[in-house]
Amino acid sequence: MTEETLNKLRILTESAKYDVSCSSSGTVRANRGQGVGNTVGGVGICHSFADDGRCISLLKVMLTNYCIYDCAYCINRTSNDIPRATLSVSELVELTMEFYRRNYIEGLFLSSGVVRNPDYTMERLVRVVKDLRTIHRFNGYIHLKSIPGASRELVSEAGLYADRMSVNIEIPNENSLKLLAPEKNFQSVYEPMKFIQQGVLENKEERRHLRHVPRFVPAGQSTQMIVGATPDRDRDILRLSSALYARPTMRRVYYSGYIHVNTYDKRLPILKQPPLVRENRLYQADWLLRFYQFKVDEIVNDTHPDLDLEIDPKLAWALRHPEQFPVDINKADYEMILRVPGIGVKSATLIVNSRRFGRVTSFHLKKMGVVMKKAKYFITCGELLSPSVNELHPENVRRLLVPKPKRNIDERQLTLDFGST
């Protein structure tokens, strides 16, 4: 541990930071005095928040940022002239342990550039996590990236030590992927995903007979897609996510607004700003899929292939389906109450619990934390609230709910359109 480690850490963090996944959720494992650390499950623990507002839960580094691949969207592509470094296994292990003991982190998120070939790289990753778990008795969270193209044996070994594994799809469309990352194809991404899934399912079956079989990737797997680097529509992205969530071990799909890191590459669009609003809308849609019992075709379909950037996807759905409203708070099913804009999982649970004791009125709703500004057009609760979405017409409700631009644009001022392209 010296000044040189400091430099290496800086370089390898800069290289790893475009991976968005950072959760430490999905597995509960007490320590019971067998080593260092535990995992808490639930939503996990975020130990800090960087200046860009993203959470820091795990020590997110690469083992090395040397890479033989030349993926157009990646900062670490072989044709980029950036500082390169490699951490030794002992350095990385010590960093993880010492950070963990100071309560800086929840565990390790380890990935790597591909050196020599996928199997060679994967083997080195496995060595790090094996060292951590067996020699240093590290019992915290480990998220391990599976290298596309790695063999089944290595993935199976890694799964014994990691809590979560992930393979990034990056581009939701195979043709675009081949264009931007000539060395990759969907096969190379889905293969390790399938290995992980099979491993988990086999392990589950085995544990049914022998309770003490160690768990295999207990927190399941996740993946990531880049948004805005290819002309893919939100429909394509969300359909893929929905198909992935239908698989037994897929826990999270992350969306990463494309950041223009390789400005010289003509295959990529020129973006002044990462598409942050679109990314946010995709996450909202993702939440609708996972917690609000929406089907993907209700959120995006062929008539509405993209999410509305001005209003959230749930409100957009409600405005497209005024015939479903108003919803009677005191009678409707939980599922239907959950679909009202302005009511979330928490307030919907409170509502269905409370109404067994008496009528729930708008006064109660406000106290429970319902966003009445939105919800009032979509509910009835036995009192005169405000005209419903049907009386006002969806387009008028939309006008009322779209956030007003902060600065007033002077309409008398002539603006010249120089064309945005």
Place this chain on the structure above:
Amino acid sequence: MTIFVFDRTLDGLLTAVFDAYSRRSFPDILQGEGCPLPLFYDEVHTVITDDSKAGRVWKALQKKLSPEALTSLAVSYLSELPELDIHLFRYVCKAIDSPASIECNFADEDVLFVVNTFRKVRYERLRMMQFIRFQKAADGTYFGIMEPIYNVLPLAIEHFRDRFSDQPFLIYDKRRHYGYYYDGQELTHVTLDESLPHFVTGKLDEALLDKDEKLFQDLWRTYFKAICIRERLNPRKQKKDMPVRYWKYLTEKQG
């Protein structure tokens, strides 16, 4: 208007409930000892905390409420909010009077207030688990200090004891002037002399630090800076998720 004065402990509050039923008069105001009384009132009753009375009320509650609701009741009291007292008092009375459990009636003002307070306390517990930062001292003890807004150290300490079971540590709540010391075996409740410089600044003196401590702090700060994507700067979200009141003791926000 009837006023009950009690010692602001949970047992005291439960004794107040017992007294109210035995006197057949219920308070309009419930306040701690030493608080100034309002200008006009009919009578003041001073509650003398009695474990057996409190125990009887608790037993009655156990018959009416689920174990989860009882936990939320006790945990919400750790918020130490003065406005919680009367809500909690009415909650307990309603629970005793009602034939069925009222714990899910969130339309009731008192139930909702207690549940919301419970949520806030749980959240502060999570914040403690997130934002405690240890500094390693030369003798191998890890030192962490914090000023949580609610009294959550008793709720969080079990998590730290399990997680760091092989390292001695001290976690100190500076706002409430107590902490827990763990020597690798046992937890001890401690109160220390807070005039020492490291209790004032939250930083251990260089002479007291482990030889590698400075390096790891630098490494952590380097990591913290490097992980940020400059194109996405968002200080508003950072402050929302990591309120400024915690920054004083965060390694990455110092130096």
